[in-house]
Amino acid sequence: MTNPLNLFDRPNxxxxxxxxxxxxxxxxxxxxxxxxxxxxxxxxxxxxLRSPHAHARIVSIDVAAARAHPGVIAVFTGAEMAQHVExxxxxxxxxxxxxxxxxxxxxxxxxxxxGEPVAMVIADSRATAEDxxxxxxxxxxxxxxxxxxxxxxxxGTPVIHPAFGNNxxxxxxxxxxxxxxxxxxxxxxxxxxxxxxxxxTGVTLEPRAAVAEFDPSExxxxxxxxxxxxxxxxxxxxxxxxxxxxxxxxxxxxVGGSFGIKIHTYGDEVATAAAAKVLRRPVKFVADRAESFMxxxxxxxHVVEGRMAxxxxxxxxxxxxxxxxxxxxxxMYPRTSAIEANQVLNLTGAPYVVPNYRATxxxxxxxxxxxxxxxxxxxxxxxxxxxxxxxxxxxxxGMDPVAIRRRNLMRDDGYPCASASGMKLADLSHHKAMDxxxxxxxxxxxxxxxxALRAQGIHRGIGFCSMVEVTNPSPMFYxxxxxxxxxxxxxxxxxxxxxxxxxxxxxxxxxxxxNAILAQIAAGVFGVPIERVRVKTGDTETVPYxxxxxxxxxAGIGGEAMLQAALxxxxxxxxxxxxxxxxxPDDLDIRDGSVTDANGTPRMTLSDLARTVYYRGNELxxxxxxELIATRHYRxxxxxxxxxxxxxxxxxxxxxxxxxVRVLDFWAVEDCGRVINPQLVDEQIRGGVVQGIGxxxxxxxxxxxxxxxxxxxxxDYLVPMAGEMPDIHVAHVxxxxxxxxxxxxxxxxxxxxxxxxxxxxxxxxxxxxxxxxIWQMPMTPERIxxxxxxx
Amino acid sequence: xxxxxxxTLTVNGDxxxxxxxxxxxxxxxxxxxxxxxxxxxxxxxxxxxxxxxxVDDAPVRSCLxxxxxxxxxxxxxxxxxxxxGRGAALRAAFTARNxxxxxxxxxxxxASALDYIDTGGSADRAAIREHLSGNYCRCTGYxxxxxxxxxVIEGRVTA
Ligand code: FES
Ligand code: FES
Numbered sequence: 001m002t003n004p005l006n007l008f009d010r011p012n013x014x015x016x017x018x019x020x021x022x023x024x025x026x027x028x029x030x031x032x033x034x035x036x037x038x039x040x041x042x043x044x045x046x047x048x049l050r051s052p053h054a055h056a057r058i059v060s061i062d063v064a065a066a067r068a069h070p071g072v073i074a075v076f077t078g079a080e081m082a083q084h085v086e087x088x089x090x091x092x093x094x095x096x097x098x099x100x101x102x103x104x105x106x107x108x109x110x111x112x113x114x115g116e117p118v119a120m121v122i123a124d125s126r127a128t129a130e131d132x133x134x135x136x137x138x139x140x141x142x143x144x145x146x147x148x149x150x151x152x153x154x155x156g157t158p159v160i161h162p163a164f165g166n167n168x169x170x171x172x173x174x175x176x177x178x179x180x181x182x183x184x185x186x187x188x189x190x191x192x193x194x195x196x197x198x199x200x201t202g203v204t205l206e207p208r209a210a211v212a213e214f215d216p217s218e219x220x221x222x223x224x225x226x227x228x229x230x231x232x233x234x235x236x237x238x239x240x241x242x243x244x245x246x247x248x249x250x251x252x253x254x255v256g257g258s259f260g261i262k263i264h265t266y267g268d269e270v271a272t273a274a275a276a277k278v279l280r281r282p283v284k285f286v287a288d289r290a291e292s293f294m295x296x297x298x299x300x301x302h303v304v305e306g307r308m309a310x311x312x313x314x315x316x317x318x319x320x321x322x323x324x325x326x327x328x329x330x331x332m333y334p335r336t337s338a339i340e341a342n343q344v345l346n347l348t349g350a351p352y353v354v355p356n357y358r359a360t361x362x363x364x365x366x367x368x369x370x371x372x373x374x375x376x377x378x379x380x381x382x383x384x385x386x387x388x389x390x391x392x393x394x395x396x397x398g399m400d401p402v403a404i405r406r407r408n409l410m411r412d413d414g415y416p417c418a419s420a421s422g423m424k425l426a427d428l429s430h431h432k433a434m435d436x437x438x439x440x441x442x443x444x445x446x447x448x449x450x451x452a453l454r455a456q457g458i459h460r461g462i463g464f465c466s467m468v469e470v471t472n473p474s475p476m477f478y479x480x481x482x483x484x485x486x487x488x489x490x491x492x493x494x495x496x497x498x499x500x501x502x503x504x505x506x507x508x509x510x511x512x513x514x515n516a517i518l519a520q521i522a523a524g525v526f527g528v529p530i531e532r533v534r535v536k537t538g539d540t541e542t543v544p545y546x547x548x549x550x551x552x553x554x555a556g557i558g559g560e561a562m563l564q565a566a567l568x569x570x571x572x573x574x575x576x577x578x579x580x581x582x583x584x585p586d587d588l589d590i591r592d593g594s595v596t597d598a599n600g601t602p603r604m605t606l607s608d609l610a611r612t613v614y615y616r617g618n619e620l621x622x623x624x625x626x627e628l629i630a631t632r633h634y635r636x637x638x639x640x641x642x643x644x645x646x647x648x649x650x651x652x653x654x655x656x657x658x659x660x661v662r663v664l665d666f667w668a669v670e671d672c673g674r675v676i677n678p679q680l681v682d683e684q685i686r687g688g689v690v691q692g693i694g695x696x697x698x699x700x701x702x703x704x705x706x707x708x709x710x711x712x713x714x715x716d717y718l719v720p721m722a723g724e725m726p727d728i729h730v731a732h733v734x735x736x737x738x739x740x741x742x743x744x745x746x747x748x749x750x751x752x753x754x755x756x757x758x759x760x761x762x763x764x765x766x767x768x769x770x771x772x773x774i775w776q777m778p779m780t781p782e783r784i785x786x787x788x789x790x791x
Numbered sequence: 792x793x794x795x796x797x798x799t800l801t802v803n804g805d806x807x808x809x810x811x812x813x814x815x816x817x818x819x820x821x822x823x824x825x826x827x828x829x830x831x832x833x834x835x836x837x838x839x840x841x842x843x844x845x846v847d848d849a850p851v852r853s854c855l856x857x858x859x860x861x862x863x864x865x866x867x868x869x870x871x872x873x874x875x876g877r878g879a880a881l882r883a884a885f886t887a888r889n890x891x892x893x894x895x896x897x898x899x900x901x902a903s904a905l906d907y908i909d910t911g912g913s914a915d916r917a918a919i920r921e922h923l924s925g926n927y928c929r930c931t932g933y934x935x936x937x938x939x940x941x942x943v944i945e946g947r948v949t950a
Contacts, residue, residue: 020886027894028882028901030829030869037828127814205841205895205929256831256895257929289834511893511930532871683889683935690932714838714927722933723924727916 007483007563007741008674011591011600012527014520015742018679019530021516023254023509028594035209035226036286043211043282044073044122046275047129047134048268050294050726051111051118051389054367054707055145055158058109058118058138065135066121071128074279075136076120076271084274086240087263090331092481095338098170098363100162100331105267110143112160112329113369114707115294120271122283130374144365147707149326159384160329169331170338170363174345176420182318188309191392196776197381198700199301202374203719206256207287208296210269210311212276222249223273227262229548234540235484236265236334237273252538258510259375259691261296263550265333268295270435275704293712299374300703300777301326302344302381307437308389310397314404318356319349321385325363328370336365337371343378343470345710349386350419351430351466351645357420367707375688377551379469379753380695380777387465387757388764391631395768401761402443405434405466424639428731430466433647433669437464439665440731441649444753460653460664461768463761467754471672471746472556472739476640482575488635489553490544491562493522493569495628497614500532501572503565506546507558508538512748513680514554515656518562520676521742525566527590528606544631552746555676556642557634564632565611576626577609580619634740642737644745646670648689650752650762656788659781661697661763663726670750671733674743681747682730688751689728694720695752696759700778751787792890798862802827803807803871811858817851818842820858821868829869833927840926844868850906868896878905879950884939887948892930900926904940914944 006017026032041137063075087102106117119136123129144158147636149323151157152167160167183190211224225233230250238245255262274284287295306321323344341361349357394404409430410417416426437443443462450460478485483557489506496502503522509515515535523530536542544561547553575587577595581588581603588595594602595609613626620626636642651665668685675681702710711717736743756777764773767787774787783791799808802825809824816835821827821844831840835854839880842853845867872878881904884890891897900923919940920933928936942948 021889023885023894024889024891025882027891027897028869028885029873030827030898031873032829032831032894034828034831034895036832037822039823039826127812138917203927203929204893205839205927206831206893207833255892255893259929291834511891513889513892679889683892683931686932686934687892687930688932691929713836714834715836719927719929720932721924721927722920722937723917725920725933727937728932 002777007525013524014530015524017677018218018677019516019520021513022519023515034206035211035224038211038224040282043284045126045129045287046122046272046283047126047133048117049119049133051107051114051116053111053140053142054114054147055143056140057109057143058111059141060139061119062137063119066132069132069135071124078104078108081106081271084278085270088240088333090336092336092483094481095170095336095342098336098338099164100169103333104331105271113367114200114709115369117267122275145707147367147703147705149301149324149364149366151365152326160403166254167365169327169365171361172345173360174421175358179318179320179356179358182356183309188317189310189393189396190307190309191389191396192307193775195304195306195384198778199298200695200699201296201298201701202259202261204257204259204261207292208262209286210272211282211284212273213282214276214280216280220247221277225250225252226255227252228258228510230528230538230540230550231261231545232485241274241277249541255510260373260550264297264372272488289714290712293717294369294709297332297372298369299371301371303383306385306389308393310393314397314399314407316352316354316408319354319386320358323361325365326366328368329365330370332370332372335373339373340378344381346421346423347378347382347468349419350423350468353410354420354561364579368703375691376749376753380756383465383467383754383757384760387425388760391761402438403463409466425643427735427737428643428645429671429735430645432733433645433671434466435670436501436731436733437647437649437667459656459766461762461766462757463650463765465648465754465757467646469750470641470754471552471644472636472642473551473553474636474640486545486547488633489558489561490631490633491547492544492631493565493612493781495573495606497610499605499610501528501533504536504543505558505562506544507554508549512554512684513677514549517555517559517676521559521562522566525563526570528593532593553749555744556746559676559744560742561632561634563742564634565630568632569630572627572630576613578625579621610739636739639739642739642745644672646750646754648758650758652762652766654763659784661779663693665726666728669731670747671735672747673736673745675732675734676744678731684747685730685751686728688749689755690720690725692752692755693759695777696756713769794928796859798859800861800863801865802804803867813859815858816854817856817858817861818853821877827868827870833896839898841896843902845902850902851868869901880943880948881905883950884942884948888935888939890931890939896926896928900936916940
């Protein structure tokens, strides 16, 4: 039997190698299978009439003209839909005190954000459904709205859910050490900043999309889903539509980007499933871009008052902050909208030794679209707070930003240990990563070059971020609080008669290359060429039960399950081979699709073995019961999360006349444990960095004071384009996690989590000699000019 | 609202005649009427570039063109490129560089990049980035796409 220690340098070991993705060719030839590509007989197309007001009572709603419109199949008001759907509430017990109100898929009586569905039309085409939706007459009684998170708790502000008495959804405080005493010391320098993080959103290029099929003869719902967590949705449809869970099939084939946007319960999607059930025919809903901006979850929206005290030699004496975040009128179901604030409290300062730490979070309701988990949940805020204040403090005491990090970063040989907030940390490498970063970017030369250019009136800056990323979450993330979200994942390998492997996994693919790394692990650990592995993911009917892909868990958790299942199948196959070949299993191996001697000499092909088992069982001893299929599940134990670390740097140029910031260069050194496919990891980091740069410089959902979303087109909401992005240099430190044999941690969110802090620090490095700094994201030209006092 | 007109056009080399609503755009026509779902729609207002394809050999945003405007034209979609072999080197380079993640932007990205390559574009990264700035990609961060285009222009990848 293979010693696990040798798993990574065996023949057929694809782990650690760049292997092209099996899905690439299909997608390049126009053979993707996205939800909107599905056409079914008798399928109706849904369009939603949405509230034009941030807060309004629905006095009356007249759908008669819409119902009578040619081609219309059905119209549902909120009250009609409510008869078919049990309302849902986005709370979890481990977020003690979190409250939210019951939510309906379509507003009943009161609409609480602009864009909330008010009625649904199903017709023979989307165009017809939209025509009919325009014929619906709604009389609204506009109510005063609570839009601004910063005044949401003021006494005069309208209360969105009157039964709660105020707009507070949740609050939490962490208080470690003696913060007040540390700030009061006379040998510390204190910096203090108010930081604002605008709302932004995922802008998946494929909008949210759903096709629901219902077969009344079997009481069976099939939901084609552009999303990340099929089993979670299976539970949700079963519970809220009143179906047996096993009768709900959720299928996610190609997903055109997700980034956390497509992991939540959206009213329009629930209504689509319910309508298919009621109408006994398929219904399709695909959000258009305006609907995406108005209703895909938004993220961030934090105001932070932060303070840091450092000693003369740059040691962090204390870190304290108050975080306020607005989440819209409800906490999103089922993951809740308090997780981001919770993460901010958990993660801030985690790379550093912080002896005294106090943080409070307040999460408030407001009449805007809902806020929830998007790529790098909480990380950009947490990293910007600590690393922003740290570089501010460094400047205040005249210390280099790299030197102050080296002074405060936790020692690489000091793990396992805990962060100030109590997070268990292990296997991290902040100092190594920083050393690698400084070398990669040629830091001293760059500093000197910036200084020389400054003399010529060119204002460049360098900014850093030392970060941690939460990956491979255990049940402590959601399951512990009662959420129907699996933290374990499963993998099945089946040896087919032809000698190839059919493998299935409960993690999902949204473009990261999940299917590729699963194939690499299966092929390498079991012993077949990768071309002989077919991977199935994203179908509750055919894959093991599991959580899906989110929180950077696909490779680490799904990959380990695949590794364990491959080891199990290998052992089962060798047991059979040993009988056929009259050998000891320990003296056999599987390589290149054959059972071999320990030295690699082929003895029989896997297809010979499988055909003997499947077709000619008569040749086997009757007491041999071959199993050519194996399933294993894996979950992280002992640690709530498996943290990764990274060191990033941005190099920017600020034009003080226009306020424009150009990112000239970006470097990321990442330690995500064992790298399964270097190219895929690097591309995850690059894509993540670019989303982080978007949040730092461009992206913001802009609302009027009355709660009207002002930018609902791609022309008005700016995402990074090819022309303004730099090349991004990526390097790795590999410290495998001790929690698995595979040793892989996640990598999907690091870039998005760390880049905003690095870019903000770089902009401030450029601005400081001009006598100013900026603490609001996105750092738009207008805001930079304001900081410079030029407008 | 639902006026129709009969159009005849060539799609991926095949002659096609259909009666279509005059308000139907070319992207919806290809996807819904012809089942050519390789053409993707990301914004329907001409910004994201996902729907880019070739009409009479020029790149066109198929969400901004009505189907009736394509009457008499020759349309090539991503499926047509694959079947004819055109752009094979670019697809090989996209695969080698992992210049696609979710693949939703990819058909439009290929159409725009092929246009750049076939009109004699140079392997100048800034120029390539500029040319592709009408095509959004939310996944890759663009670098691998630029790498792939350079690989083709500099002959590092062949079909
Ligand atoms: S769908 Fe045509 S440009 Fe976006
Ligand atoms: S690969 Fe997903 S949008 Fe480009």
